[in-house]
Amino acid sequence: MARIELQEIAHSYISDPKDESDYALKRIHNEWEDGGAYALLGPSGCGKTTLLNVISGLLTPSQGRVFYDGTDVTGLPPEKRNIAQVFQFPILYDTMSVFNNLAFPLRNRGISESEVKERVLEVADILELTPFLKKRAAGLAADAKQKISLGRGLVRSDVAAILFDEPLTVIDPHLKWHLRRKLKEVHEQLNLTLIYVTHDQVEALTFADQVMVMYEGELIQTGTPQELFENPTHKFVGYFIGSPGMNFIPCTLDGDIARVDGAGIELDGEIAALGHKAQGKLELGIRPMYLEVHAQSVEGSIPARVKTVEDQGSFKVLTVNLAGNTLRAKLPEGQTVPGNEAWLRFPTQRTKLFADGRLVN
Amino acid sequence: MRKQVFIIQNIDKIVGQEFHLKNVSLEFEPGSRNVLLGRTLAGKTSLLRIMAGIDRPSNGKILIDGQDVTGISVRKRSVAMVYQQFINYPSLTVYKNIASPLKVNGVPKTEIDRRVRETAEMLHIEDLLDRLPAELSGGQQQRIAIARALVKDAQLLLLDEPLVNLDYKLREELRIELQEIFEQREAIVVYTTTEPTEALMLGGNVVVIDEGRILQTGLTPDVYHNPATTRVAEVFSDPPINYLTCTVQGRTARLGEDIEFPLIEHMQSLPAGQYIFGVRSNHLFLSRTNAEDTEIHTKVALSEINGSETFIHVNYGNSRLVVQEDGVHPRRIGSEISIYVNPRCFYVYDEAGDLVTSPTRITIEKRIRG
Numbered sequence: 001m002a003r004i005e006l007q008e009i010a011h012s013y014i015s016d017p018k019d020e021s022d023y024a025l026k027r028i029h030n031e032w033e034d035g036g037a038y039a040l041l042g043p044s045g046c047g048k049t050t051l052l053n054v055i056s057g058l059l060t061p062s063q064g065r066v067f068y069d070g071t072d073v074t075g076l077p078p079e080k081r082n083i084a085q086v087f088q089f090p091i092l093y094d095t096m097s098v099f100n101n102l103a104f105p106l107r108n109r110g111i112s113e114s115e116v117k118e119r120v121l122e123v124a125d126i127l128e129l130t131p132f133l134k135k136r137a138a139g140l141a142a143d144a145k146q147k148i149s150l151g152r153g154l155v156r157s158d159v160a161a162i163l164f165d166e167p168l169t170v171i172d173p174h175l176k177w178h179l180r181r182k183l184k185e186v187h188e189q190l191n192l193t194l195i196y197v198t199h200d201q202v203e204a205l206t207f208a209d210q211v212m213v214m215y216e217g218e219l220i221q222t223g224t225p226q227e228l229f230e231n232p233t234h235k236f237v238g239y240f241i242g243s244p245g246m247n248f249i250p251c252t253l254d255g256d257i258a259r260v261d262g263a264g265i266e267l268d269g270e271i272a273a274l275g276h277k278a279q280g281k282l283e284l285g286i287r288p289m290y291l292e293v294h295a296q297s298v299e300g301s302i303p304a305r306v307k308t309v310e311d312q313g314s315f316k317v318l319t320v321n322l323a324g325n326t327l328r329a330k331l332p333e334g335q336t337v338p339g340n341e342a343w344l345r346f347p348t349q350r351t352k353l354f355a356d357g358r359l360v361n
Numbered sequence: 362m363r364k365q366v367f368i369i370q371n372i373d374k375i376v377g378q379e380f381h382l383k384n385v386s387l388e389f390e391p392g393s394r395n396v397l398l399g400r401t402l403a404g405k406t407s408l409l410r411i412m413a414g415i416d417r418p419s420n421g422k423i424l425i426d427g428q429d430v431t432g433i434s435v436r437k438r439s440v441a442m443v444y445q446q447f448i449n450y451p452s453l454t455v456y457k458n459i460a461s462p463l464k465v466n467g468v469p470k471t472e473i474d475r476r477v478r479e480t481a482e483m484l485h486i487e488d489l490l491d492r493l494p495a496e497l498s499g500g501q502q503q504r505i506a507i508a509r510a511l512v513k514d515a516q517l518l519l520l521d522e523p524l525v526n527l528d529y530k531l532r533e534e535l536r537i538e539l540q541e542i543f544e545q546r547e548a549i550v551v552y553t554t555t556e557p558t559e560a561l562m563l564g565g566n567v568v569v570i571d572e573g574r575i576l577q578t579g580l581t582p583d584v585y586h587n588p589a590t591t592r593v594a595e596v597f598s599d600p601p602i603n604y605l606t607c608t609v610q611g612r613t614a615r616l617g618e619d620i621e622f623p624l625i626e627h628m629q630s631l632p633a634g635q636y637i638f639g640v641r642s643n644h645l646f647l648s649r650t651n652a653e654d655t656e657i658h659t660k661v662a663l664s665e666i667n668g669s670e671t672f673i674h675v676n677y678g679n680s681r682l683v684v685q686e687d688g689v690h691p692r693r694i695g696s697e698i699s700i701y702v703n704p705r706c707f708y709v710y711d712e713a714g715d716l717v718t719s720p721t722r723i724t725i726e727k728r729i730r731g
Contacts, residue, residue, distance in 0.1 A: 043528050043530060043531070044498060044499060044500075044528050044531075045498065142401070172400050172401050172555050173555060173556050173557065173558075173599045174595065174599070177599075177600055177601055181662075181663055181674055188694060199528040199529050199530070200528075200529040201530075201667075202529070202667060205666075205668045206665040206666070206667045206672065207665075225666055225667055225668035226666065226668050226669075226689050228668060229667075229668030230668075239530075240530055242668070243529075243533060244533065245533075287669070289669060289687070310561075310562065310564060311561070311582040312561045312562060313557070313558075313561045313582065313585045313586075314641065314643040314685075332687075333643070
């Protein structure tokens with residue numbers, strides 16, 4: 001097990017980088033605690049795989065140092081770092097039995113056959129692979145193959161951390177639940193440092209205790225899933241996390257009231273005061289699940305035109321137009337759906353203010 | 362464009378000894394939007410390829426407006442297809458990629474130009490027309506492939522898991538755009554997916570397919586709320602649907618050893634016997650919400666919090682259950698927990714897995730257009 005520390009990491013794939021835009025990683029300074037479950041979340045091209053490769057040793061960064069438990073490993077290749085990696089597509093020896101697949105990393109290190117057997121049986125038990133041990137890997141389902149891939153990481157007793165690169169992307173939804181549950185159980189039992197890279201917010205938020213959101217080569221916010229959901233510090237985090245993402249509406253300030261095309265929305269006094277001092281374009285931000293929708297006018301509500309209502313099974317998504325802005329609201333099952341006109345209320349505690357794309361707080 | 366009804370009659374597709382499709386019969390109305398929902402290897406791609414005319418069925422017929430077109434090749438049909446992988450001509454510019462199907466059909470140059478620009482605009486790639494596909498992101502490349510399919514104005518538009526290789530957020534955006542584009546078209550749209558949430562977001566009709574057979578068809582929300590078999594409920598639930606085995610005797614149902622509840626609402630006239638009771642995760646709760654609720658006492662196997670919702674996994678007897686509740690509710694693994702279910706929310710299946718009765722829905726809302 002290990003604490004992983006990144007000191008002032010920057011990386012460019014260009015040999016002679018000139019300005020910031022030439023860097024895939026701009027400046028990453030971060031620590032991963034021993035035994036933590038982390039997710040690196042971001043869109044394609046944000047640098048998350050580059051960062052994972054720096055941690056694993058597949059890539060030596062242009063600048064900065066990587067430490068494992070205080071030891072500088074920046075120049076060490078992956079095989080000298082005691083980490084295991086699980087990739088999007090399981091990497092297995094198709095013609096070998098499941099047992100031999102799991103045993104491979106141990107035999108490779110010249111570990112005695114009796115110890116190999118003991119470790120393989122133990123890991124197979126944790127991952128519920130015992131019934132398949134004699135079967136050939138080729139014939140197994142996608143989730144079983146991914147479990148073997150994970151098992152090959154777990155069999156080594158010296159593993160410091162497991163790095164996952166989009167491990168569930170090619171797995172059917174019903175199997176994702178099962179595999180994710182397994183991953184969590186493994187984390188609970190073995191207390192390994194786990195770093196999970198994904199573009200899928202659902203996977204990141206359910207898997208990790210700490211989620212790091214990456215955007216254009218930078219870590220823009222780190223926090224618990226709840227922190228990222230409730231208080232996104234950047235518009236990008238508000239948009240990227242949550243489905244549908246946060247609603248944003250340009251506004252002006254008038255005392256504690258945010259004005260949207262004449263309509264007034266009350267803000268928290270402190271936030272409004274900070275908003276008056278802030279620079280740049282002001283916008284309101286509210287999550288679709290917190291935007292209240294009424295079929296009739298209620299106190300403090302403002303009217304909006306209904307565009308569509310979509311039944312998504314366990315909830316409905318209402319899309320409305322408010323002064324030229326498209327807003328979405330999540331309606332719980334059973335709630336009355338307004339007709340052509342909806343009355344919106346913005347609960348003060350749930351209504352955020354952004355200046356120039358950054359949370360005012 | 363002439364509107365056509367597309368009929369699939371008793372189709373089998375046999376490869377070696379294996380049935381990839383078994384006795385598939387479907388009818389698609391002009392202008393309809395249809396989602397083909399099924400797990401990996403259910404037969405979705407096989408069916409699309411036969412619909413397109415790329416593959417021939419082993420048995421059965423395809424009729425377009427009553428005319429048998431089973432043997433007619435894809436080139437002679439009015440069909441466009443988008444694949445999971447982003448398939449474009451790597452040496453052609455985006456413009457030429459989109460124009461290619463029109464050029465093949467000998468459409469006049471000015472008409473090609475108008476349609477290419479119009480379609481590119483619809484997919485927000487009008488500024489990329491001079492670029493090569495390799496210079497673009499995955500999302501942009503798939504937009505080109507979709508534009509190439511749309512520009513033909515084909516009567517049948519087939520999309521085989523078109524968004525699966527894209528980022529989660531990109532999928533969300535493109536899905537909304539595609540929905541708007543589909544609505545403006547008169548083509549029959551068939552879109553395959555493994556994801557229940559995607560099927561629900563796309564709306565329209567759903568066809569649930571499993572192991573080469575069609576299990577259920579209908580309006581998407583109707584099928585979601587009335588899955589005809591346990592298998593349909595499994596394919597169409599995310600998180601997985603929860604099952605409990607139940608014994609019905611007289612006016613009560615017994616769950617496991619010690620839980621009994623009265624048969625209310627839709628279950629009032631259930632004959633005595635063994636049943637499978639199904640309930641979706643969002644109808645299991647961590648606190649009592651109603652006097653009718655039945656309590657299940659057990660231990661927490663796992664808890665997951667995604668920022669706005671909590672998923673608690675528990676085991677009860679042989680059942681693995683997942684509770685999905687709004688808000689953040691931390692629970693320790695191994696701690697005791699009570700979960701609550703209102704019997705009104707149970708789907709009741711017989712031992713063979715066929716639906717006996719489903720919960721009464723108060724309203725079935727129609728999609729509102731503004």
